[in-house]
Amino acid sequence: MTMAASDSADAIGEVYIAAKASGPAFEPDDLAFFAEAMRQRAGIILPDTKAALVFRRLAPRVRELGLASFAAYRQRLSNPEDAEWDRVVGQLTTNHSRFFREVHHFKLLSEHLSELMAPGNARVRLWSAACAAGQEPYSMAILLSHLRAKHPVTDARILATDIDRSILVQAEQARYTPEDIGRLPRFARPFVRREADGFSTVAEAPRELVSFKHHNLIGSDWPMRGPFDAIFCRNVLIYLSRADQERVIARLAGLLKVGGLLCLGHSEVARGARLPIRRIDVPSSYVRI
Numbered sequence: 001m002t003m004a005a006s007d008s009a010d011a012i013g014e015v016y017i018a019a020k021a022s023g024p025a026f027e028p029d030d031l032a033f034f035a036e037a038m039r040q041r042a043g044i045i046l047p048d049t050k051a052a053l054v055f056r057r058l059a060p061r062v063r064e065l066g067l068a069s070f071a072a073y074r075q076r077l078s079n080p081e082d083a084e085w086d087r088v089v090g091q092l093t094t095n096h097s098r099f100f101r102e103v104h105h106f107k108l109l110s111e112h113l114s115e116l117m118a119p120g121n122a123r124v125r126l127w128s129a130a131c132a133a134g135q136e137p138y139s140m141a142i143l144l145s146h147l148r149a150k151h152p153v154t155d156a157r158i159l160a161t162d163i164d165r166s167i168l169v170q171a172e173q174a175r176y177t178p179e180d181i182g183r184l185p186r187f188a189r190p191f192v193r194r195e196a197d198g199f200s201t202v203a204e205a206p207r208e209l210v211s212f213k214h215h216n217l218i219g220s221d222w223p224m225r226g227p228f229d230a231i232f233c234r235n236v237l238i239y240l241s242r243a244d245q246e247r248v249i250a251r252l253a254g255l256l257k258v259g260g261l262l263c264l265g266h267s268e269v270a271r272g273a274r275l276p277i278r279r280i281d282v283p284s285s286y287v288r289i
């Protein structure tokens with residue numbers, strides 16, 4: 001059942017009423033402020049329907065700072081260079097991920113890598129753009145480590161980037177709960193070790209393949225030169241405007257080797273004029289032409 005516009009407006013209004021009752025005070029201007037900041041800083045679009053999300057994710061920090069209102073928090077953020085902004089961006093991004101998510105992309109990558117890792121080709125470069133807590137680049141690394149047993153490749157590296165600095169710190173630790181890990185494919189199990197405290201850690205061999213770096217997909221600075229054999233940029237474009245999606249996809253496509261793979265999230269499509277990529281018969285997957 002879809003919500004009628006008036007139901008949705010009522011639901012949004014209730015967020016502000018509830019905030020008045022529980023504190024910290026949260027007003028429509030506050031939502032507009034954080035929505036505009038996220039648009040400028042990360043390209044993320046936060047419509048009015050995200051009022052509850054913005055309140056829920058930022059209110060604990062506002063309280064922790066001993067502030068009575070979001071207006072006071074906005075004052076605290078008046079310097080655009082303040083490190084507190086990293087926290088805001090971290091809180092308002094969605095980091096959900098899991099190992100071997102959308103497994104068809106890993107099957108495709110496995111076929112592509114098996115061809116690439118033929119004798120004589122020693123170099124493999126992969127990029128997980130918007131890597132969250134590392135589940136995606138470590139899945140790539142586990143696959144690569146598994147394939148290396150058959151096809152020795154000396155020079156393999158995976159770049160893993162995200163805009164959220166706090167999630168990158170977590171990713172470096174490579175420690176996951178059983179829920180984060182989920183059901184691993186059989187070949188991956190030897191590369192994940194269950195610790196005495198119930199957490200699981202990724203083994204040294206795949207970890208060594210991954211370098212985590214801070215990077216904003218909508219920023220002008222893209223220091224990576226490529227070319228990459230495969231880029232996964234999954235479940236992040238959905239948060240961006242159509243114009244930003246097109247710009248990002250054009251830049252990603254430009255960093256792929258001819259024949260290289262671009263995999264997007266299940267509901268994401270590469271749109272844009274004269275892109276040097278061709279859609280292939282695997283969901284949300286493209287190859288550089």
Ligand SMILES: C[S@@+](CC[C@H](N)C(=O)[O-])C[C@H]1O[C@@H](n2cnc3c(N)ncnc32)[C@H](O)[C@@H]1O
Nearest residue numbers: 042093095097130132163164216217234235236
């Ligand atoms: C839902 S997670 C996707 C994780 C993984 N790619 C997957 O599909 O499982 C989205 C990630 O995109 C990151 N993100 C959001 N905006 C970004 C931007 N402008 N540049 C780089 N990363 C961004 C978030 O911090 C978050 O970790």
